[in-house]
Amino acid sequence: MNVFEEAATGEEISGPPSQADYLLDRSFRGLATVCAWFIIIVVGLLLWEIGAKAVPAIGEYHLGFLTGTTWDVNKHTFGILPEIWGTLYSSILALAIGGFFGVSMAIFLTQDFLPARIALVFRTIVDLLAAIPSVVYGFWGIFVVVPFIRPIADWLNAELGWLPFFGTTLSGPGMLPAALVLAIMILPTIAAVSQDALRQVPYRIKEAAFGLGATRWEAILKVMLPTASTGIFGALVLGFGRALGETMALAMLVGNSNQLSLSLFSPGNTLAALLALNFPEAGEREVPVLMYAALVLLLITLAVNMIGTAIMTLTSTQMRAGK
Amino acid sequence: MLGVVLNVVGLVPASAEEKLRLTGSGASFPFPLYSAWFKNFSREHKNANIDYQAKGSGAGVLDFINHTVDFAASDAAMKPEEIAKVQGGAVLLPMTAGEIVIAYNLPGNPKELKLPRDVYPDIFLGKITKWNDARIQNANPGLKLPDMPVTVVRRADSSGTTFVLTSHLSAISPNWKNGPGAGTTVNWPSSDKFVAAPKNDGVTATIKQTPGAIGYIEYAYAMGAKVAMADLQNKAGQFVRPSAESGAAALASAQLPENLIAWVLDPEGEQSYPIATFTWMLFYQQNAAPEKAKILREMVEYGLTEGQKLSVKMGYIPLPENVVSAVRAAAKKIQ
Amino acid sequence: MSAQEPLFANNKTPADAPNLQRSWVEPRSLLNLVLSGLTWIAAIIASVPLFSVLYGLIVRGGHRLSLEVFTELPPAGFEEGGGFGNAIVGTLVTVGIGALISIPFGILAAIFLGELEPNGKVAFASRFCAKTLTGLPSILAGVFAYALVVMTTHTYSAPAAGVALALLMLPTVVLTAEEAMRMVPANMKNAAYGMGCTRSQVIWKIVLPTALPGVLTGVMLAVARAAGETAPLLFTALFSSYWFVENGKADLMTPIASLSVLIYNFSGMPYDNQIELAWTASLVLVLLVLLFNILARVLGRKKV
Numbered sequence: 001m002n003v004f005e006e007a008a009t010g011e012e013i014s015g016p017p018s019q020a021d022y023l024l025d026r027s028f029r030g031l032a033t034v035c036a037w038f039i040i041i042v043v044g045l046l047l048w049e050i051g052a053k054a055v056p057a058i059g060e061y062h063l064g065f066l067t068g069t070t071w072d073v074n075k076h077t078f079g080i081l082p083e084i085w086g087t088l089y090s091s092i093l094a095l096a097i098g099g100f101f102g103v104s105m106a107i108f109l110t111q112d113f114l115p116a117r118i119a120l121v122f123r124t125i126v127d128l129l130a131a132i133p134s135v136v137y138g139f140w141g142i143f144v145v146v147p148f149i150r151p152i153a154d155w156l157n158a159e160l161g162w163l164p165f166f167g168t169t170l171s172g173p174g175m176l177p178a179a180l181v182l183a184i185m186i187l188p189t190i191a192a193v194s195q196d197a198l199r200q201v202p203y204r205i206k207e208a209a210f211g212l213g214a215t216r217w218e219a220i221l222k223v224m225l226p227t228a229s230t231g232i233f234g235a236l237v238l239g240f241g242r243a244l245g246e247t248m249a250l251a252m253l254v255g256n257s258n259q260l261s262l263s264l265f266s267p268g269n270t271l272a273a274l275l276a277l278n279f280p281e282a283g284e285r286e287v288p289v290l291m292y293a294a295l296v297l298l299l300i301t302l303a304v305n306m307i308g309t310a311i312m313t314l315t316s317t318q319m320r321a322g323k
Numbered sequence: 324m325l326g327v328v329l330n331v332v333g334l335v336p337a338s339a340e341e342k343l344r345l346t347g348s349g350a351s352f353p354f355p356l357y358s359a360w361f362k363n364f365s366r367e368h369k370n371a372n373i374d375y376q377a378k379g380s381g382a383g384v385l386d387f388i389n390h391t392v393d394f395a396a397s398d399a400a401m402k403p404e405e406i407a408k409v410q411g412g413a414v415l416l417p418m419t420a421g422e423i424v425i426a427y428n429l430p431g432n433p434k435e436l437k438l439p440r441d442v443y444p445d446i447f448l449g450k451i452t453k454w455n456d457a458r459i460q461n462a463n464p465g466l467k468l469p470d471m472p473v474t475v476v477r478r479a480d481s482s483g484t485t486f487v488l489t490s491h492l493s494a495i496s497p498n499w500k501n502g503p504g505a506g507t508t509v510n511w512p513s514s515d516k517f518v519a520a521p522k523n524d525g526v527t528a529t530i531k532q533t534p535g536a537i538g539y540i541e542y543a544y545a546m547g548a549k550v551a552m553a554d555l556q557n558k559a560g561q562f563v564r565p566s567a568e569s570g571a572a573a574l575a576s577a578q579l580p581e582n583l584i585a586w587v588l589d590p591e592g593e594q595s596y597p598i599a600t601f602t603w604m605l606f607y608q609q610n611a612a613p614e615k616a617k618i619l620r621e622m623v624e625y626g627l628t629e630g631q632k633l634s635v636k637m638g639y640i641p642l643p644e645n646v647v648s649a650v651r652a653a654a655k656k657i658q
Numbered sequence: 659m660s661a662q663e664p665l666f667a668n669n670k671t672p673a674d675a676p677n678l679q680r681s682w683v684e685p686r687s688l689l690n691l692v693l694s695g696l697t698w699i700a701a702i703i704a705s706v707p708l709f710s711v712l713y714g715l716i717v718r719g720g721h722r723l724s725l726e727v728f729t730e731l732p733p734a735g736f737e738e739g740g741g742f743g744n745a746i747v748g749t750l751v752t753v754g755i756g757a758l759i760s761i762p763f764g765i766l767a768a769i770f771l772g773e774l775e776p777n778g779k780v781a782f783a784s785r786f787c788a789k790t791l792t793g794l795p796s797i798l799a800g801v802f803a804y805a806l807v808v809m810t811t812h813t814y815s816a817p818a819a820g821v822a823l824a825l826l827m828l829p830t831v832v833l834t835a836e837e838a839m840r841m842v843p844a845n846m847k848n849a850a851y852g853m854g855c856t857r858s859q860v861i862w863k864i865v866l867p868t869a870l871p872g873v874l875t876g877v878m879l880a881v882a883r884a885a886g887e888t889a890p891l892l893f894t895a896l897f898s899s900y901w902f903v904e905n906g907k908a909d910l911m912t913p914i915a916s917l918s919v920l921i922y923n924f925s926g927m928p929y930d931n932q933i934e935l936a937w938t939a940s941l942v943l944v945l946l947v948l949l950f951n952i953l954a955r956v957l958g959r960k961k962v
Contacts, residue, residue: 344909346896376919376923377923391813
């Protein structure tokens with residue numbers, strides 16, 4: 001009845017925007033543009049701040065800094081190759097484990113494996129784990145994870161010690177405990193964002209697949225995941241970024257030793273942990289060196305993101321072209 | 324510009340009856356003691372609230388130089404070039420002291436492991452790699468030491484504790500002096516049996532969780548966590564148990580110069596425990612307001628009287644009498 | 659007479675009709691079963707450590723949870739009892755300031771990246787910068803805010819902490835919100851354009867409400883992370899053992915307590931009372947974030 005009443009008055013429901021509307025539109029869009037620029041400016045400021053402080057160290061150590069392996073404050077020799085290796089090794093390992101379990105958890109929670117209510121409760125609990133302070137994860141790692149994997153590590157080292165991955169014994173903190181705890185830390189982020197990506201896929205696409213006779217997993221693997229792939233990739237980027245920059249938990253678990261080793265059980269060090277542990281007590285000479293290391297970390301994040309974006313563009317072109 | 328805006332917008336002007344808030348930062352070693360002092364002091368003096376945050380001696384010195392705090396604390400005092408940077412002059416006062424113990428974790432929990440003077444530097448140099456090495460076994464005839472590798476736990480973060488230990492090791496072992504040397508961070512031997520953990524509690528937790536581990540922590544932490552501590556052989560050749568008395572004996576031999584910065588790297592005396600150190604509070608000679616200076620002087624007095632009683636209870640070493648009077652005299656310089 | 663047999667194409671008989679029953683032995687079906695089983699196993703394996711951490715928190719921190727914890731100030735040294743009411747207030751204030759800065763900026767930037775000009779050069783650069791920011795170690799954010807705010811104002815303060823936390827929260831908010839906005843179906847937007855809406859009206863009335871659940875996920879993740887960060891707060895807000903609001907006045911430009919720094923301090927002390935309180939504080943922090951999450955979900959139910 002209402003609709004006919006409205007139609008009877010002759011007033012239009014739809015029409016061109018008014019002057020005020022245009023003004024609001026322009027200002028809102030301007031505001032959004034400013035904010036996008038803001039991000040670029042902030043990163044620029046950050047790089048400038050860190051770069052400026054790092055210049056004395058760059059001038060003194062040049063590229064030898066990136067290939068050196070000793071960190072001796074007294075003798076003024078600095079090198080961060082073990083830290084670069086440790087950062088990449090622990091983050092890639094954490095991404096592999098955390099990414100796999102995170103995405104499978106996301107599939108588990110969105111593809112009707114559980115009743116909706118229980119899935120929601122589960123999801124809330126997993127989201128909560130993003131809030132636990134890194135210090136607590138560090139302690140949990142020392143008191144629970146390390147004793148737990150010690151017998152497994154000893155067995156692996158005894159039986160398969162010839163494999164470089166199990167080459168040394170577990171002396172306590174090390175690469176594997178650090179990577180495991182890191183994986184647990186990034187799992188909530190990856191799971192939450194992947195769940196959103198999967199939920200955004202319109203249900204009728206899945207129904208269409210079923211209508212064509214696909215099994216549940218064929219629908220998931222061939223239809224849902226590819227459609228949600230940009231979102232899932234975004235989740236992995238966020239998770240990887242977090243892994244690269246994680247400070248406190250790794251500082252307690254990675255062993256902080258300048259070892260360059262493929263062994264999962266040997267202690268190592270990461271750039272973020274190096275920064276966090278040395279910065280509070282750094283003297284005049286050490287601060288530029290630490291800033292140089294921070295610059296290297298930022299450049300690594302940049303490089304990894306570039307590679308990731310390139311892979312993403314390649315695969316999506318393939319998908320569009322081939323399928 | 325941002326600073327000006329924030330200052331104008333955020334500041335609430337302090338009136339006469341408002342509480343004065345004083346902030347300090349620095350060493351984490353004396354943090355438990357200082358926070359107890361300041362809390363009690365603030366309760367008794369209704370016109371002041373004093374806060375102290377542990378971030379590390381170096382960060383504290385940085386804050387002190389930048390004038391972002393009202394006072395600071397450092398295990399390594401300050402270097403002359405740092406003191407020169409402080410606008411308004413600096414007053415360094417040793418307020419308490421501590422000792423560093425060598426804690427270990429062996430199956431069966433044997434107490435009173437004795438470590439001779441030439442043995443423990445070599446353990447930290449990585450030269451002694453097994454617990455049943457002859458040199459350790461010979462000093463401990465009553466103990467059956469296991470055939471386990473020695474895992475050395477050291478500090479991951481740069482710290483005053485490392486500074487004190489490495490200075491002592493440099494003083495007694497030429498190999499150490501030419502090798503890693505002394506400092507808040509040193510180049511430890513590169514071996515996968517050397518692990519690191521951040522802060523005293525991290526090292527304590529790692530020692531407790533790793534069978535065959537040995538490491539260095541502050542006395543208060545070893546007491547609180549009930550970790551086994553080794554008896555070290557001092558300059559006089561005696562094996563001394565870590566305690567408040569043996570620490571005080573070590574400090575009694577200290578000669579305090581005019582600026583009150585002294586190190587006991589290798590103390591004399593039969594009863595002295597070999598590794599002990601003062602820790603300093605840093606004050607400005609010229610403070611922002613005379614009321615602040617007054618509160619700070621009263622706080623120092625509190626620390627020298629009531630505070631010393633609390634320090635023994637909490638695992639710190641009480642200051643010898645001569646040090647107390649020297650500090651009291653120097654405190655007058657805080658204006 | 660028997661009923662008429664139904665006629666099949668190509669003169670086939672009923673016996674030739676395909677069997678529509680699922681056969682478990684058929685390879686596709688088998689694969690399906692195996693994958694489902696693996697997913698269950700993966701979910702269980704992933705849940706074990708997650709629940710282990712939560713369990714540890716509840717067991718170690720639960721028994722000190724009481725009213726005292728919310729109303730008392732932190733204990734020192736050998737004192738018994740005590741609480742951390744001021745730290746709870748401090749976390750709310752610092753994370754609040756951080757959220758106030760990062761959420762508007764983040765969502766507006768995401769609007770630009772996802773809606774207004776997703777393919778332009780500015781968008782590419784901005785998106786790239788946001789992704790690079792995800793890898794920023796928390797201590798660098800603290801050092802940056804220290805140089806920017808603390809050194810210019812000559813004091814530690816809550817706004818400085820807010821700036822550092824905002825830096826850490828921004829990338830999560832921007833990237834998640836952008837993704838959420840991209841997924842809004844084009845036909846909804848086109849219908850609005852057809853009715854004569856300006857681009858802002860479309861964003862405000864169609865895109866944002868539809869994308870709200872996704873945006874909120876980003877906000878919740880960002881807030882959860884900010885609440886648990888320690889290193890940036892050490893460089894910007896320091897700590898205080900006293901209440902933020904005293905005698906009705908609150909000074910924004912002094913050091914302020916926070917749960918994460920409290921946990922950092924207390925977990926490192928050799929006294930049992932403090933260690934227990936550190937666990938309880940961790941539990942309270944998680945419960946606070948839970949409260950916030952529930953609130954956000956209730957307020958942010960899909961409006962369209």
